[in-house]
Amino acid sequence: MSRTRAVSSAFPEPRVRPSAWPVKNEAEAVKALDLTGRERHLRSAMEAMTRIGERFARASRRSLPFLARRRDRLIASSVSLSGEAASQSAGIGPAYEVLCESAEGAAWGAIWLNAPALGILLEGTLGAKEGTTVIALGADLTAAQRAVVGRIAKVIAQDLMDVLKAEAGLELKLGLACSRRRGEGLENASRDGLRVDCTIDGDSSGAIIGVAIGAEALESAAKKRDDDSGIEVGNPIMEQAVEEIPVDISAELGRVTMGLRRVLSLKVGQVLRLPTATDDMVVVRVGGVAKFHGVPVVSRGQLAIEIRARHEE
Secondary structure (H helix, E strand, O other), X not given: OOOXXXXXXXXXXXXXXXXXXXXXXXXXXXXXXXXXXXXXXXXXXXXXHHHHHHHHHHHHHHHOHHHHHOOOOEEEOOOEOOOHHHHHHHHHOOEEEEEEEOOOOOOEEEEEEOHHHHHHHHHHHOOOOOXXXXXXXXXXXXXXXXXXXXXXXXXHHHHHHHHHHHHHOOOOEEEEEEEEOOOOOOOHHHOOEEEEEEEEOOOOOOOOEEEEEEHHHHHHHHHHHHHHHOOOXXXXXXXXXXXXXXXXXXXXXXXXXXXXXXHHOOOOOOOOOOOOOOOOOEEEEEOOEEEEEEEEEEEOOEEEEEXXXXXXX
């Protein structure tokens, strides 16, 4: 009799979560990047926004423990110039919005949660069992719901501010934080900004945790940061590919010079004396160029080099 063995995966198949909201059956078409119009003018900002969205998704997942407990992941969408997603949230149900601004008011950022996202947040925070239907909300949040959502939304907004400071050097402070009734527009939807929607992997309710950042301020900050670091703005995919290029690393025990006659007369068993003492550091070369100094050690039964210092020209 044959036996079958179940194979487990680190990332299980996404579960379909029951929802009290309209289910999204079709994936939205990804908007093509147009580098001939305004998107070309905001090229640096859009590339920075892509990195910000990805880092924000990872940071916010850590700030929402119930997502990690359920092995759910936040997935950042492509960058958008319009506030369409934020505007559509107003028609579904209540929403929550947190605005952040710089001291001089030139730069701003915002996060918002639409009604399905608020239902999932309340469900997870209040300890509902996994797989239960997402909480259906009324036209507005109750006072108790606003208190719970407001506390968590401010933590997520702090995640955004930390990411903005790390990626673009923009320092913002918490500003307006409030819920919006069904049909009431969001403040950030009417502003000129770049937007990224974060969705929950495996969720079909249409939950969105959105991020918006002032376009012009982000463009200026991204260009200034690139100029200060001396890095030319390029395709982030190409940058990642370059980082994966294999490089040969060698450790040089020592060098000796001898005549060709002696080289031709070398035999097995002869000893070549190097000018390196047993306690001298060896040179570590990266791509043939001396970069470090180290000492030979044994690691897990194999000969290895422990880096001790950088090579000075």
